[in-house]
Amino acid sequence: MLQICGMKVFDRIASLQDEIFQQKQNGKKIGFVPTMGALHPGHISLVKESKESTDVTIVSIFVNPTQFNNKNDLKTYPRAVDKDLALLKEVGCDMVFIPQESEIYPEDMEQKQYELNGLDIFMEGEYRPGHFNGVAMVVHRLFDIVSPSISFFGEKDFQQLAIIKQMAKNEAVDVEIKGCKIIRENDGLAMSSRNLLLEPEYRTTAPEIYKALKDVKANAGDKSLADLKKDVVSRIENTGNLKIEYFEIVDTVNLKPVDKIDSNIGVTACIAVHAGNVRLIDNITIIS
Ligand code: AMP
Numbered sequence: 647m648l649q650i651c652g653m654k655v656f657d658r659i660a661s662l663q664d665e666i667f668q669q670k671q672n673g674k675k676i677g678f679v680p681t682m683g684a685l686h687p688g689h690i691s692l693v694k695e696s697k698e699s700t701d702v703t704i705v706s707i708f709v710n711p712t713q714f715n716n717k718n719d720l721k722t723y724p725r726a727v728d729k730d731l732a733l734l735k736e737v738g739c740d741m742v743f744i745p746q747e748s749e750i751y752p753e754d755m756e757q758k759q760y761e762l763n764g765l766d767i768f769m770e771g772e773y774r775p776g777h778f779n780g781v782a783m784v785v786h787r788l789f790d791i792v793s794p795s796i797s798f799f800g801e802k803d804f805q806q807l808a809i810i811k812q813m814a815k816n817e818a819v820d821v822e823i824k825g826c827k828i829i830r831e832n833d834g835l836a837m838s839s840r841n842l843l844l845e846p847e848y849r850t851t852a853p854e855i856y857k858a859l860k861d862v863k864a865n866a867g868d869k870s871l872a873d874l875k876k877d878v879v880s881r882i883e884n885t886g887n888l889k890i891e892y893f894e895i896v897d898t899v900n901l902k903p904v905d906k907i908d909s910n911i912g913v914t915a916c917i918a919v920h921a922g923n924v925r926l927i928d929n930i931t932i933i934s
Pocket residue numbers: 680681682683687688689691692798799800801802803826827828829830836837838839
C-alpha cells in the first residue's frame with residue numbers, strides 16, 4: 647500500500663479489504679467508482695457524487711481486457727496512472743485500487759456467462775460481441791472485492807448502466823447503483839478517455855454528434871422516426887469524416903428500439919460513431 651498525502655493506493659485485494667473492513671467497523675459507508683483510468687472531469691464528477699453521499703470513496707483503475715472485443719483497442723486504450731492519481735488526490739478520493747490482471751482474474755476463476763435479460767442484444771451488444779459479458783464479469787468481481795453501499799456510473803454509457811443494474815439484481819448483489827449525468831466539453835462533445843486519441847480533424851467534427859442528438863430531441867414531437875433518423879445520418883455524413891455505426895431510439899427500460907415516440911414511456915436516443923480509428927458513443931433522453 648502506498649500513501650499519497652492521505653490517499654491510500656492499493657494493488658492487492660487483501661490489503662484493500664483489510665482497510666475496507668476497518669472503515670466498515672467504524673460505521674463508514676463505502677462509495678465505489680470503477681474506472682479504466684485516463685481520468686477526466688466525467689470520472690471526477692462520479693467521485694464528487696460519491697463523496698457527497700458516502701463516507702469513504704474508493705476508485706478502481708483497471709483496463710479490463712475481457713470487455714475489449716478488439717485487440718488493438720485494448721492496446722491503444724489511454725493509460726495515465728500518475729496523472730490519474732494527482733487528479734484523485736486533488737478531488738479528495740480516499741482510496742484507489744489499481745490491481746494487476748492476475749488479482750482480478752485468478753487462473754481458477756470461473757468464466758461466467760451472464761444472463762442480461764435481453765438488454766445486451768441491441769446497439770453496443772450487436773456491434774461489440776462479448777463486451778457486456780466482460781463488463782458484467784469485471785463489475786461483479788469488483789463488487790465482490792469492495793462490497794460498496796453505493797456504486798456510481800455515468801449515464802454516458804447508458805446501456806452499460808442498465809446492464810450493471812440488471813446484473814446486480816440477478817446476482818443478488820446488495821449495492822445501490824447510481825447513474826450520474828453526462829459531463830461534456832464546452833462544444834458539447836461527451837467527455838471520454840478515448841477523446842485523447844482523436845486526430846485534430848476528427849476532434850473538430852466530433853461535436854456534431856451531440857448537435858445531431860439535440861436536434862432529435864427538439865424535433866421528436868413533430869417528425870417521424872424515419873425522418874429523425876435521416877436527419878441524424880445526413881448531419882453526421884455531412885462532416886465528411888465521421889461514420890455512423892448505429893443510431894437507435896429505444897425504450898429506456900428494455901432498450902428495445904421503439905416504433906413510435908410514446909410519451910407514456912421513457913425514450914432515449916443512442917448513437918455510436920467512428921471518428922477515424924476512435925469509436926465514440928453518446929445519448930440523449932428524449933422522454934424521461
Ligand atoms: P471508463 O473509465 O470509460 O470505464 O468510465 C468509468 C465510469 O465513468 C463509467 O461509469 C462511465 O460511464 C463514466 N463516465 C465516462 N465518461 C463520462 C462522462 N463524460 N460523464 C459522466 N460519466 C462518465
